[in-house]
Amino acid sequence: MDIRQASDYLGISPDTLYKYASEAFVPAFKLGNRWRFKKSRLDEWMDRQSGIPVEVEVAAVKPRQKKPVRSTGRTEPRTRIARS
Template sequence: MPGAVHTMLREVMDIRQAAEYLGISGDTLYRYASEGFIPAFKLGNRWRFKRSLLDAWMVEKSGPHSSDISVMPKQKKPVRRAR
């Protein structure tokens, strides 16, 4: 069974598999899990992610009434005028 298909079928994923599933970096996923932003649990000292909980979380966050997500444009520093 190819790796990508195998990852899609697993209910409990490690951080690498979950990051691949979500399409984000492992570092970002680790930060999200540590901050409690994304559903995760620790098994021993390693983060684990249930696919069904990630799917439900994505549906919740992508819904039309989702107020937890706000994409803010990067703020530019004010330009000083020449004298």
């Protein structure tokens, strides 16, 4: 996003956002002589600013279940037979 799009997204003036970007208060980078912003980085930054732990959101995603192990029908552990 450019500075105008990002300022609309954040609900602040472009002048304020320019100041925040130049002070490295918000995540931004310069492409040539223009400031650019990634929406995903701004979302993460807003979560951190509002006190929402990022780990909680990641933990909410359920891990994939492993496939069940098929039984071999044996009840005793396998033992190695020594050959001579």
